[in-house]
Amino acid sequence: MDIIFDYISVGTFWTILLIVHSLLAVATLGALTHQAMSVAMPVRQATAPAGFVTRFRSVYGAGYATAICLLWVLTFILGAWIYTKYRIAIRIPLERTGYWKTLGFFELKEHVAALGLGVLPAYWYFWKNAKNPKYNHVRKWLTILLAAMCWFAFLVGHVLNNSRGFA
Amino acid sequence: MTTVAEPTRSGAKASSLAASEAFGTFAVAFAIAAPIIYVVSELASLPLFTYHPGTGRIDLGWTAARPNEGPAMYWYGWIATMLLGSAAAGALATLLPRRVSENMPLFLTWLLPLLVLPILAYALMPFWTR
Numbered sequence: 001m002d003i004i005f006d007y008i009s010v011g012t013f014w015t016i017l018l019i020v021h022s023l024l025a026v027a028t029l030g031a032l033t034h035q036a037m038s039v040a041m042p043v044r045q046a047t048a049p050a051g052f053v054t055r056f057r058s059v060y061g062a063g064y065a066t067a068i069c070l071l072w073v074l075t076f077i078l079g080a081w082i083y084t085k086y087r088i089a090i091r092i093p094l095e096r097t098g099y100w101k102t103l104g105f106f107e108l109k110e111h112v113a114a115l116g117l118g119v120l121p122a123y124w125y126f127w128k129n130a131k132n133p134k135y136n137h138v139r140k141w142l143t144i145l146l147a148a149m150c151w152f153a154f155l156v157g158h159v160l161n162n163s164r165g166f167a
Numbered sequence: 168m169t170t171v172a173e174p175t176r177s178g179a180k181a182s183s184l185a186a187s188e189a190f191g192t193f194a195v196a197f198a199i200a201a202p203i204i205y206v207v208s209e210l211a212s213l214p215l216f217t218y219h220p221g222t223g224r225i226d227l228g229w230t231a232a233r234p235n236e237g238p239a240m241y242w243y244g245w246i247a248t249m250l251l252g253s254a255a256a257g258a259l260a261t262l263l264p265r266r267v268s269e270n271m272p273l274f275l276t277w278l279l280p281l282l283v284l285p286i287l288a289y290a291l292m293p294f295w296t297r
Contacts, residue, residue, distance in 0.1 A: 080243065084220045087240055104294025111209075111287045114246050115280040118201025118253060121194035122276045128185030138273040145277045 014085050014166040021078040025157065028071040029150050035061045035068065036147035039140040061143070065127035068146075069120050076113055079157075083110070090164050102163050109156040116149045189261045192268040196260030197253040198276040204252040205245055206283040209290060214244020215251065 004013060037057035043050075050058065094103055119142060126139040184190050208214060212229045219226070221237025232239040260268060 083242070084218070084240070087220050087238055092238075098297075100294050100297040104291045107291050107294065108284075108288055110242055111205075112284070114205060114242070114249065115202055115283065117246070118205065118249060119198045119276055119280060121190075121257075122198035125185060125191050125194040128182065129191070135273070138276060141274070141277040145280060149280075 011166050014082065014089070017078060017082055018161065018166060021075060021082055022157070022161075024071055024075040024078060025150075025154050028068060028075055029154050031064045031068050031071065032143070032147040032150045034059045035064045036144050039143050062127050062130040065124050069124050072116060072120060072146075072150075076117055079113065085166070089166065090160075094164055099163055102160055105156045106160050109153045112149045113153050116146055116153075119146065188265075188268075192260050192263070192271070193257035195271050195273060195276060197257035199271070199279060200256035201249050201253040202279040202283045204256075205249040206286055208245045208248040208252075209241075209287065212241070213248055214241040215247035216244045217241055218243050 008016075034056065038059050038061040041057050043054055043058040091103060091106075123139075123142050123146060126135040126142060129135055130139070214229055216228065217226045217230045218224075218240045219232070219236055219238075220240055224236075229241065229244070230239065260271070
């Protein structure tokens with residue numbers, strides 16, 4: 001780690017990690033939103049030319065499952081690493097300035113991310129058995145739940161970064 | 168006649184893990200156990216370890232922050248408790264008779280994480296009331 005800090009400052013290092021974490025989160029968010037739309041509003045045989053929304057929800061959801069699991073885990077690991085720095089460099093100054101609700105939502109986001117991690121094996125299994133009608137209902141609601149969790153985590157992380165970043 | 172595009176699309180051949188009933192049982196039991204274990208671990212202060220980011224020290228179980236050493240972090244420990252406990256629950260579930268494992272309530276995999284969220288939000292009350 002010290003070799004890295006010969007070339008970039010500590011603040012720059014953590015900012016780069018945070019940006020990579022954010023980009024991974026964007027990828028997870030996009031994939032999960034497509035997939036959730038595909039199960040919440042499945043495309044039926046079209047009689048008219050497909051518009052943007054129809055094309056958006058007409059993805060092959062099963063093809064996203066493994067990528068979403070990997071993205072969630074990678075985003076989670078990077079976020080967990082950044083969390084160590086956040087606890088001292090970000091949270092303590094925000095506590096001093098009274099951003100209690102922002103901090104509370106961030107702690108809730110960490111819970112949400114952990115709960116999402118717990119359902120990933122089942123989520124992956126249900127999608128990899130997409131032709132089994134027994135799993136249709138649970139696959140739909142688990143995907144919608146994960147998408148909602150991802151949106152919540154993304155927005156809270158974004159607001160917190162606006163409140164105070166690493167730089 | 169309307170058809171849903173999803174299930175009728177031909178996909179790649181399922182992997183051996185995806186085709187394994189034992190893995191399916193493991194995954195469902197894991198997903199049901201995870202939110203329960205996580206919330207109990209949080210409320211009952213049962214993290215597998217405590218991390219002290221100021222000094223980089225790791226203590227087994229729950230330990231309080233030490234004076235002049237900065238805060239203590241329990242989130243990593245709660246996750247470790249959840250992952251280990253859920254893996255154990257999943258492994259045990261694979262030993263159940265098939266008629267039992269086949270009838271595990273699948274809806275709990277998405278309902279339980281939703282139900283524990285208000286509890287976890289309530290546990291963060293100091294943040295909401297300051």
